[in-house]
Amino acid sequence: MRGAYADACVINSGECRIMARVQTARDEASPAGTVRNRGGLPKRRGPVLIKESGTHEMPGLRERKKIRLRQQIIDTSIRLFRKRGYENTRIDDIVQILEISQPTFFRYFPSKDAVLREVGRRGFICIKEHLETELSSKTSTAERLRRMYQGMAREVESDRPLWRAVVLSGAMDPVRSPEMRRPEEIAVSLLREILVEGQKRGEITRAFPVAHLAEFMEGLYTTIVRRWAVDLTGPHSLGERVRSAVEFFLRGVQP
Numbered sequence: 001m002r003g004a005y006a007d008a009c010v011i012n013s014g015e016c017r018i019m020a021r022v023q024t025a026r027d028e029a030s031p032a033g034t035v036r037n038r039g040g041l042p043k044r045r046g047p048v049l050i051k052e053s054g055t056h057e058m059p060g061l062r063e064r065k066k067i068r069l070r071q072q073i074i075d076t077s078i079r080l081f082r083k084r085g086y087e088n089t090r091i092d093d094i095v096q097i098l099e100i101s102q103p104t105f106f107r108y109f110p111s112k113d114a115v116l117r118e119v120g121r122r123g124f125i126c127i128k129e130h131l132e133t134e135l136s137s138k139t140s141t142a143e144r145l146r147r148m149y150q151g152m153a154r155e156v157e158s159d160r161p162l163w164r165a166v167v168l169s170g171a172m173d174p175v176r177s178p179e180m181r182r183p184e185e186i187a188v189s190l191l192r193e194i195l196v197e198g199q200k201r202g203e204i205t206r207a208f209p210v211a212h213l214a215e216f217m218e219g220l221y222t223t224i225v226r227r228w229a230v231d232l233t234g235p236h237s238l239g240e241r242v243r244s245a246v247e248f249f250l251r252g253v254q255p
Contacts, residue, residue: 038235070108072098078162086116086165095099116171117179119162123172124183127152131190141198142250147245149221154240156225188214198253205255212255220245 059067076097080089095105109115120152130151134144156163170176174184191212198204204213224245228238 006247024133043180052066053064069098069100069104074110074115074118077112080114080120082159082161082167085161086112086168113169113171116166120166120172120177120180121183123166124187127187128183128190131187131194135190135193135197141194141201141203144194145217145250146246149238149242149246153225154241156229157238160229164226164229166223167226192217195253202255204253208253216252217246217249220249 073094077089077094080093080097084093089112091102094112095102109118121166130148134148137144139147166172172180172184174181192210193215195204195210199206199210221242224241225238228241
């Protein structure tokens with residue numbers, strides 16, 4: 001959810017860790033396929049292209065190289081953001097490490113901000129999966145929200161340099177990055193579902209529309225993560241801040 005619901009995703013050498021660890025998806029245009037080995041165990045294979053007829057075709061060498069280089073640009077950029085900080089990382093630094101030209105970099109990403117937007121896109125995918133997990137659980141609404149937000153806070157807190165870069169760049173802010181609007185809408189809709197179930201169980205007040213309650217909780221969490229990410233001299237326990245915000249919200253929505 002907005003800007004910092006990012007908050008819960010850590011990309012680490014091509015891996016997305018949010019609340020529950022989730023394998024980073026490859027480029028959406030080239031979903032990966034799975035085959036079985038002789039022992040019946042899953043074995044990864046390369047990206048698969050799907051034709052309009054519905055048949056599958058392995059991409060050629062050139063396409064596989066493009067996919068690989070795109071991921072290398074993301075991984076290298078993230079390592080530098082963590083090590084040097086977002087503001088101190090130049091595109092020149094990224095291309096020198098990868099031994100590619102700037103025009104090559106720009107064929108994949110128009111700016112270093114665009115690299116972080118890719119991180120944000122994957123972050124929303126992770127958030128969606130975590131919310132779906134909570135929807136399938138049988139626990140109370142209060143426990144769902146506590147577990148979800150605390151898990152997200154732990155993930156963000158474990159990779160502060162990266163999420164500081166995400167916050168500063170607005171990579172997950174749908175106002176500054178319009179392409180994030182649809183992923184955010186999906187994540188917020190799942191939060192609303194959790195609250196709707198809470199109302200049906202009599203655990204959440206019906207005095208306010210669910211859409212408003214979801215916005216309140218999202219706003220609390222987003223503001224806390226943003227302040228924490230850039231407040232380098234203040235208290236550093238994001239978990240404590242998030243715990244207080246969730247308890248404040250839960251007291252306010254009691255029926």
